Amino acid sequence: MMPGKLPLILLAALSIHVLPACGARDELEAGELEAAPLRCAKKTVVQPTLAPKDFVLEELPGAKFTGGHAVAASPNGDILVAGGIVGGTTSDLGGGPHTVAANTAFIASFDASGHHQWDRLYPEAAAIMQIAVDPEGNILAAAGVGGGDSTSALLLELDSAGNPLWSKAWGPGFPNLLRSFDVDGCGDVFLSGVTDEKSRAALGVPGDGVFVAEYDPSGRVLWGKSFGGTPPAALEYLSPTIALDDQGGILLQGVGANAYGVEAPVDFGGGDDLGDGYMAKLTDAGDLSWQQSLDGLWPPTQWGGSFTFGGVDAAGELVLIVDALHLSGIDPTGPAVVSAQRFDPSGQVISTTPLAFSGSTNNQAPTVSSAAVAPSGSTLIGRQSNHPTDTWMVELDAGGAPIWSWSHPSDKPGNVTAVAFDAGGRPLATGFMDNGNLFVAFDASPP
Numbered sequence: 001m002m003p004g005k006l007p008l009i010l011l012a013a014l015s016i017h018v019l020p021a022c023g024a025r026d027e028l029e030a031g032e033l034e035a036a037p038l039r040c041a042k043k044t045v046v047q048p049t050l051a052p053k054d055f056v057l058e059e060l061p062g063a064k065f066t067g068g069h070a071v072a073a074s075p076n077g078d079i080l081v082a083g084g085i086v087g088g089t090t091s092d093l094g095g096g097p098h099t100v101a102a103n104t105a106f107i108a109s110f111d112a113s114g115h116h117q118w119d120r121l122y123p124e125a126a127a128i129m130q131i132a133v134d135p136e137g138n139i140l141a142a143a144g145v146g147g148g149d150s151t152s153a154l155l156l157e158l159d160s161a162g163n164p165l166w167s168k169a170w171g172p173g174f175p176n177l178l179r180s181f182d183v184d185g186c187g188d189v190f191l192s193g194v195t196d197e198k199s200r201a202a203l204g205v206p207g208d209g210v211f212v213a214e215y216d217p218s219g220r221v222l223w224g225k226s227f228g229g230t231p232p233a234a235l236e237y238l239s240p241t242i243a244l245d246d247q248g249g250i251l252l253q254g255v256g257a258n259a260y261g262v263e264a265p266v267d268f269g270g271g272d273d274l275g276d277g278y279m280a281k282l283t284d285a286g287d288l289s290w291q292q293s294l295d296g297l298w299p300p301t302q303w304g305g306s307f308t309f310g311g312v313d314a315a316g317e318l319v320l321i322v323d324a325l326h327l328s329g330i331d332p333t334g335p336a337v338v339s340a341q342r343f344d345p346s347g348q349v350i351s352t353t354p355l356a357f358s359g360s361t362n363n364q365a366p367t368v369s370s371a372a373v374a375p376s377g378s379t380l381i382g383r384q385s386n387h388p389t390d391t392w393m394v395e396l397d398a399g400g401a402p403i404w405s406w407s408h409p410s411d412k413p414g415n416v417t418a419v420a421f422d423a424g425g426r427p428l429a430t431g432f433m434d435n436g437n438l439f440v441a442f443d444a445s446p447p
Helices: none
Strands: 055-060 065-073 079-085 089-092 097-100 104-110 116-122 127-133 139-145 152-158 164-170 181-183 189-195 209-215 221-226 241-244 250-255 277-282 288-293 303-312 318-328 337-343 349-355 368-373 379-383 393-396 402-406 414-421 427-433 438-443
Touching (some): 065 438, 079 427, 079 438, 104 127, 139 181, 181 241, 209 250, 250 303, 393 427
Parallel strands (some): 065 414, 303 368
Antiparallel strands (some): 065 079, 152 164, 318 337, 337 349
16 A cells, blocks of 8 residues: 555446437436437436435345445346355355355346346356446446456456357456446447456557457457556556546546556556546547546545546536545544545536535545446445445435435445446445345335
8 A cells, every 4th residue: 555545446336328419418308319429329318316215225135245346227127236256155146046166256137126037147257346238238247357466357248138248358457347348329338447468459459558449239349549557566456447428538537657656657648647546538539638637636635545436427527436534654544535526528627515424434444335427417326334324325416415315224234335327317226234145225116
């Protein structure tokens, strides 16, 4: 751990991303959107997000999971939960027991009322960290393979029943795969991470370090670019998170040249020192639109913590959660100070919303585990290491005002590991209880 900063843990969850038309949020009206020509955008409805009427948590008993690391919804409302099962255990995802010798990735499907539909294991991976659904209903998942010095990463495209269609492998990349890809309105996949000579040819990128590549729905390489950023160790912490906006832009957020003794700093073409954290916007062909350091978002004293990239809304506004801890040397000494930072499409801060969570302040670790942004501009934020009376999740509207918050109504502590919005703008969450059981949480009221 470097003095003055805790590791920048990039956590987020991907909401279902179908692309509405360009334009400011105030101009977007339900049912009156036109397809944008820049990236095969589909006609969608930007749903206003409302407080759920019957938000419930369903626990899967008798299971031992490394975590429910990802949650998403299909256009028909089905809920997908993904993560990893602990090696050497027997677990039941709802369709019968699975015994695994090593940590094994899984996906489980539930209908909109939480009833189990199917589940499947993926023994080629240890855990799935991000999941999404393309416009045709195919499932995309980013998974970690192995551990320690053999760590690598895997992108899977699956059909709607979880059967493999194609995959891309690169590495290192685990555990920072919480938002390594996004999918556009045509089903093209935009992948980001850190690569080396072992994987760059298969990925379709020309060099080592941070890369961005686009693949068509069959997995064929359309283009790829690399931007440097090769460190002597801890490569996975350089992997940026990625999101697509509705005007053809590719948004990246990651770790810059000052962190972890980077030998070849990330260079998107702007020529500036990106500091410990950065954001960058590229065109749909991977050329730089703008880049900026995020170091100015830290308080002007001895602080460290994490950035959690929530994503981008239909108006092109980005949301980043800054989770700052006061440090004495490298040790946290006080409660986290958490804020939601909203940026306009040019990367300028337009609002800062302090977030006050009830209950434990998580002095020894960042407080936020995940965040997601709806097309309407609402932001859903999940907490880790929750006590029974803590605020487990909160939602803010586009102006930063609270819409609703949720605490699990029981005496059980737990961790929210991923949040998302479904296609109707309703919140989803997954994680695991203190006893190790996986849970899925959703609005059980009729849509």
